[in-house]
Amino acid sequence: MTDRDKQSSTQSGLLGRRALLRASTLGIAGGFLLPTQAAETLPLWSTHSGSAQSEYGGRSAFVSDRRQTNFGNPFGPQAGVSYTPLATLNGTITPNSLHFERHHSGIPAIDPNVHSLTIYGDVKRALRFSVDDLRAYPLESHCYFLECSGNSFLNTLASAQDLSVQAIHGLLSGAEWTGVPLRYLLDEAGVDSSARWIVAEGADASGHSRSLPIDMARDKVMVALYQNGEVLRPAQGYPMRLFVPGSEGNVSVKWLHKIKVQQTPAYSREETSKYTDLLKNGKAEMFSFAMQVKSVITSPSGTMSLKRRGVYEISGLAWSGAGSIRGVEVSADGGQSWVAATMQSSGGDRALTRFRIPWHWQGHSAVLQSRATDSAGNIQPSRTLALEKYSAAGFYHYNGIQSWAVDSQGQVKNVFV
Amino acid sequence: MTDRDKQSSTQSGLLGRRALLRASTLGIAGGFLLPTQAAETLPLWSTHSGSAQSEYGGRSAFVSDRRQTNFGNPFGPQAGVSYTPLATLNGTITPNSLHFERHHSGIPAIDPNVHSLTIYGDVKRALRFSVDDLRAYPLESHCYFLECSGNSFLNTLASAQDLSVQAIHGLLSGAEWTGVPLRYLLDEAGVDSSARWIVAEGADASGHSRSLPIDMARDKVMVALYQNGEVLRPAQGYPMRLFVPGSEGNVSVKWLHKIKVQQTPAYSREETSKYTDLLKNGKAEMFSFAMQVKSVITSPSGTMSLKRRGVYEISGLAWSGAGSIRGVEVSADGGQSWVAATMQSSGGDRALTRFRIPWHWQGHSAVLQSRATDSAGNIQPSRTLALEKYSAAGFYHYNGIQSWAVDSQGQVKNVFV
Numbered sequence: 001m002t003d004r005d006k007q008s009s010t011q012s013g014l015l016g017r018r019a020l021l022r023a024s025t026l027g028i029a030g031g032f033l034l035p036t037q038a039a040e041t042l043p044l045w046s047t048h049s050g051s052a053q054s055e056y057g058g059r060s061a062f063v064s065d066r067r068q069t070n071f072g073n074p075f076g077p078q079a080g081v082s083y084t085p086l087a088t089l090n091g092t093i094t095p096n097s098l099h100f101e102r103h104h105s106g107i108p109a110i111d112p113n114v115h116s117l118t119i120y121g122d123v124k125r126a127l128r129f130s131v132d133d134l135r136a137y138p139l140e141s142h143c144y145f146l147e148c149s150g151n152s153f154l155n156t157l158a159s160a161q162d163l164s165v166q167a168i169h170g171l172l173s174g175a176e177w178t179g180v181p182l183r184y185l186l187d188e189a190g191v192d193s194s195a196r197w198i199v200a201e202g203a204d205a206s207g208h209s210r211s212l213p214i215d216m217a218r219d220k221v222m223v224a225l226y227q228n229g230e231v232l233r234p235a236q237g238y239p240m241r242l243f244v245p246g247s248e249g250n251v252s253v254k255w256l257h258k259i260k261v262q263q264t265p266a267y268s269r270e271e272t273s274k275y276t277d278l279l280k281n282g283k284a285e286m287f288s289f290a291m292q293v294k295s296v297i298t299s300p301s302g303t304m305s306l307k308r309r310g311v312y313e314i315s316g317l318a319w320s321g322a323g324s325i326r327g328v329e330v331s332a333d334g335g336q337s338w339v340a341a342t343m344q345s346s347g348g349d350r351a352l353t354r355f356r357i358p359w360h361w362q363g364h365s366a367v368l369q370s371r372a373t374d375s376a377g378n379i380q381p382s383r384t385l386a387l388e389k390y391s392a393a394g395f396y397h398y399n400g401i402q403s404w405a406v407d408s409q410g411q412v413k414n415v416f417v
Numbered sequence: 418m419t420d421r422d423k424q425s426s427t428q429s430g431l432l433g434r435r436a437l438l439r440a441s442t443l444g445i446a447g448g449f450l451l452p453t454q455a456a457e458t459l460p461l462w463s464t465h466s467g468s469a470q471s472e473y474g475g476r477s478a479f480v481s482d483r484r485q486t487n488f489g490n491p492f493g494p495q496a497g498v499s500y501t502p503l504a505t506l507n508g509t510i511t512p513n514s515l516h517f518e519r520h521h522s523g524i525p526a527i528d529p530n531v532h533s534l535t536i537y538g539d540v541k542r543a544l545r546f547s548v549d550d551l552r553a554y555p556l557e558s559h560c561y562f563l564e565c566s567g568n569s570f571l572n573t574l575a576s577a578q579d580l581s582v583q584a585i586h587g588l589l590s591g592a593e594w595t596g597v598p599l600r601y602l603l604d605e606a607g608v609d610s611s612a613r614w615i616v617a618e619g620a621d622a623s624g625h626s627r628s629l630p631i632d633m634a635r636d637k638v639m640v641a642l643y644q645n646g647e648v649l650r651p652a653q654g655y656p657m658r659l660f661v662p663g664s665e666g667n668v669s670v671k672w673l674h675k676i677k678v679q680q681t682p683a684y685s686r687e688e689t690s691k692y693t694d695l696l697k698n699g700k701a702e703m704f705s706f707a708m709q710v711k712s713v714i715t716s717p718s719g720t721m722s723l724k725r726r727g728v729y730e731i732s733g734l735a736w737s738g739a740g741s742i743r744g745v746e747v748s749a750d751g752g753q754s755w756v757a758a759t760m761q762s763s764g765g766d767r768a769l770t771r772f773r774i775p776w777h778w779q780g781h782s783a784v785l786q787s788r789a790t791d792s793a794g795n796i797q798p799s800r801t802l803a804l805e806k807y808s809a810a811g812f813y814h815y816n817g818i819q820s821w822a823v824d825s826q827g828q829v830k831n832v833f834v
Binding site for chain 2 (some may be wrong): 043045046047048049050051052053054055056057058059060061062063065066067068069076077078080081082088089090091092093094095096097098099101103105106107108109110111112113114115135136137138139140141142174176177178203204205207225226228229230231233234235238239255257310311312313315342344354356358
């Protein structure tokens with residue numbers, strides 16, 4: 001072990017990479033058996049044939065992970081959200097049935113044979129595309145995160161809510177998105193040289209619309225048709241959505257129906273009355289698309305309870321709208337010392353990265369934190385630092401370090417340190 | 418355009434990478450509009466709020482992709498298979514509800530609170546692990562393909578069946594798998610120096626069991642707990658399965674219940690009467706785990722019909738049990754000329770890779786083929802070459818090049834060339 005590993009191992013319980021290589025000493029196994037105990041009576045399900053294969057599979061009756069929904073919006077249940085159950089998931093892919101939702105006027109039931117995308121405005125020729133048209137274009141597939149700009153806003157409040165990682169940070173999901181690079185469609189329409197913005201509008205009843213600078217629209221933006229291998233789900237924009245990698249979720253306009261090319265932004269309702277960032281000086285930042293470098297420990301996390309002393313895996317997600325994740329450090333002593341976590345499924349541009357590190361909990365109170373650094377060199381700030389820039393009334397784009405306190409009974413709780 | 422691109426473009430219709438950069442000239446858009454046509458009456462679903470968010474999402478009523486199931490097994494429906502709908506999926510992830518299945522005695526309904534994994538035999542101490550025990554170990558996440566050893570066997574028959582890519586090649590899926598590296602558990606049990614094999618056994622009624630050399634078991638093998646982010650589905654081994662990256666699917670024992678460490682293989686039913694490869698000289702190869710370098714065009718593919726002349730995207734999957742995919746070439750003239758396809762989600766060790774290339778179909782008959790090369794330098798063989806090694810009665814591990822004939826009416830059909 002390096003001196004640093006040894007120190008963190010003995011003090012905060014974090015086990016560095018060298019310790020990980022000697023996992024034989026972790027001693028997690030529940031019970032040692034005498035050789036004669038290895039033989040056992042057959043479990044019930046080994047005594048008879050099980051159910052047959054099926055056309056469309058489901059989950060075990062013992063599994064009930066679900067999105068937490070919030071029907072509290074005064075404008076009706078359709079203007080609400082649902083949160084991904086981050087604590088019970090692992091890896092970097094969010095199953096489509098559990099991807100977070102944020103709708104402004106519910107989920108439209110669109111007939112894909114009627115739906116189309118029209119590109120018009122300052123172009124040489126206005127074009128209309130059916131779903132079949134778009135499928136004939138060169139497609140691309142990439143793993144990307146999607147995060148609502150209001151994700152984690154509960155931690156901008158004055159006092160720490162005793163809630164789960166799902167309730168605080170669950171407006172975050174990861175998927176493999178497949179679609180047509182938007183630049184192909186813009187090129188075919190022939191954008192006028194004076195045009196500087198596109199305005200994308202959805203076919204939902206709210207007519208949700210957002211403006212994007214044309215250079216950004218030509219960069220990594222796609223018209224997505226598939227999510228995690230299958231065609232989009234209705235809740236994610238079926239049959240087509242804009243996908244703007246790394247940007248706040250509301251820019252990735254669902255049920256994409258129109259793209260108008262023009263010289264100015266639309267200054268639509270969603271980018272003036274909402275989705276702006278109120279600063280301390282009373283001004284508001286507009287078009288602040290990119291989500292910032294961020295990470296969160298998903299286990300152990302809020303409302304969980306450690307049932308025994310011993311080794312646990314600390315595991316979480318990291319992401320950045322500015323690029324890929326270069327590294328994540330974890331602290332088990334409230335930020336006094338940090339140890340580099342192991343990374344998996346990392347290196348993807350604007351993708352979720354899973355980080356992990358073993359931790360030996362000896363029954364003492366502890367504060368668990370994670371701190372991500374992205375490929376552009378941005379480091380996730382403390383809560384205090386993250387709040388400094390914005391007005392107390394602002395709550396978008398919050399990316400402060402999450403602190404989970406573990407008490408001597410093993411109870412895990414959201415705290416501000 | 419390079420001379421090669423130009424040649425392939427004018428002759429077989431394949432459009433190389435330079436053509437792809439000028440996608441503006443593809444001219445796929447269904448219709449040009451007069452500027453005044455861009456305005457339109459609101460579609461029905463834009464006139465009223467849609468449905469609210471939900472705890473667990475579903476698909477559009479217009480989407481009905483399903484696994485094709487085969488209940489033809491004389492031993493009952495539980496000893497059958499289901500095939501992934503490769504033609505309608507895109508990207509590299511297979512949604513868990515559509516992952517292929519192959520069961521020997523149906524899907525057991527396992528209570529995870531009772532189920533355990535026992536490691537015993539030639540070890541210093543036999544150990545038993547609950548699901549919770551395993552979750553405390555250092556986990557890893559990787560995208561891997563899984564392919565049944567009998568996948569594509571229909572193309573080893575004497576005549577070409579007029580079937581879909583699903584029916585011929587659908588015992589293939591891709592997922593992000595998360596689990597405990599098996600070496601941690603073996604190290605903790607303390608493997609005797611004389612031990613050379615492990616024998617893994619499932620908790621299903623067939624007691625499905627396979628032997629693995631211990632060096633292989635220590636390499637990339639994991640006890641998988643999660644698939645595409647969520648805990649395993651029952652059809653994929655809930656609550657735990659062995660996962661042996663790159664190997665024929667039946668080695669990745671589902672509902673993993675016991676691992677016995679010993680000096681010899683078990684020579685179990687499944688590795689003697691089945692899952693051996695009969696050679697021309699009458700001998701049979703045993704323990705031929707690795708699936709070979711392979712690719713298949715998923716669109717256009719068998720039983721599809723091209724409804725118009727013009728540009729299409731040829732798209733497919735490539736994979737290899739020997740490493741990652743280095744490249745895929747596509748031919749539209751039955752193998753006379755080849756053009757390098759564009760790759761996405763590539764570079765993953767033993768993962769599915771998506772390849773793509775635009776193709777201009779001018780209404781002539783054509784034969785579409787793909788040929789993969791892996792990181793070890795293995796090149797996917799022709800059908801004739803692939804069949805040479807094995808007895809006519811053998812049908813496992815077939816990896817010959819797939820040929821899809823397109824006739825002048827646009828009908829696509831499986832052919833042997």
